[in-house]
Amino acid sequence: MTERPTLVCFHHAGGTASVFRTWKQEADFPVHAVQLPGRESRVGEPRHTSLPALVDSLLRELEDVLAGPHVLFGHSMGALVAHALTRRRLALGLREPLALLVAAYVAPHEEPVRLALERMTDLELATTLCDIDGLHPQFLERPEWLGPLLAVVKDDLRVCASHHHGPTAPLPVPVHAFGGTDDPLVAPAKLVSWEAHTTAEFGLTWVPGGHFMVTARGSTLREDVFALTRRFAGAPVG
Known part of the structure; x- marks a missing residue:
């Protein structure tokens, strides 16, 4: 009997583990949603x-x-974190994942879209996030809420900015990338180039919609990730 794998999920910048609440409820295998500090x-x-x-x-x-x-x-920043964690664990001789699934983030050697955090006001940053469906527009009407909320976003974006986007050796782990067809932050070519980061199987799936495919209504991402998790575990897909 095949041992059920655990699907370990990393959220986007400014996000929380609660974005994967329904994933934990619907999966027929364990789902561990990582809650970052703060x-x-x-x-x-x-x-x-x-x-x-x-x-x-x-x-x-x-x-x-x-x-x-x-x-x-990993979704968005979570993809970068999942990749970096995989590299570190392999360097230490620790168990590798059955697969690395990444969504809405450029390949690790590519430069992502960067926001000029130190020159942006909270309102400017909030407006930018609203434009890509990363923040509900109601927050623009309550500027007193923005400070604590955006402090988390800013620190997460600093995590992303601390990554050196240079060449790295490919992983001996299957990689599957997901991209939004209308994602303004991730150019298709920079998503496709995740292929250079594996010596094993590479796959690519385009999901209708923008950057926040994890929470978008009608997104097929969850079902696609579940199907791949079962497949890489050697379990029946359907």
Whole structure:
């Protein structure tokens, strides 16, 4: 009997583990939604602003979860985190994931779209997020809410900015990338180039919609990720 894998999910910049609540409810295998410090149940903990430091903490926090068969999924910033964690674990001789599934983020050697955080006002940043469906427009009417909310977003974006976007050796792990057909942040060519980061199987799926395909109404992303998790675990897909 095939041991069920754990699907380990990493959220986007400014996000929380709760975006995967329905994933945990609907899956027929364990789903572990990673909650980064400084939000929801971990709101009192200091947030990370460095990708290497974040990966160091995840090595310890997820040691037991990743000891068994698992698939890693990351959306946007989460894709960068999942890839960096995979590289670090392989360098340490630790168990590799059955597959790395990434959504809405450029390949690690590509430069992403960057926001000039230090020159943007909170209102400008909030407006930008609203334009890509990353923030509900109601927040623009309540500027007093923006400070604490955007502080999380800014620190997460600093995590992304701390990554050196240079060449890296490909992983001996299957990689499957998901892209939004109307994503303004990730050019198709920069998503396709994830293929250079694996010596194993590479796959690519386009999902109708924009950047926030995890929470978009009618998105097929969850079902697609579930099907791939079952397949890479050697379980029946349908």
